[in-house]
Amino acid sequence: MLICVFYVIFWVCCVGDVRRAFEFDVVILEDESGGYVALVPSLPGCHTQGESIDEVLDSVREAIELYLETLSDEEKEEFMRQRVVGLQRVKAFA
Secondary structure (H helix, E strand, O other), rough: OOOEEEEEEEEOOOOOOOEEEEEEEEEEEEOOOEEEEEEEOOOOOOEEEOOOOOHHHHHHHHHHHHHHHOOOOOHHHHHHHHOOOOOOOOOOOO
């Protein structure tokens, strides 16, 4: 299984013509079907899929933009403080 972490930067139009950059950590997982799934850990429920890395990155930018449209400025600032500090494989027995 392929796991990658990307930093996605994009512009969101704010009040007037002022634009502000937001940056999010994105986890990309290889799907069983050969495609990819992108998860944004700091935005609960924000995920998407694509057939290629380029497609999933385009899709996740759109998903993040749509997600941010639902948030107040205060909520955006709160989510921006969250960071992925690492990925670790953990063995568990079931």
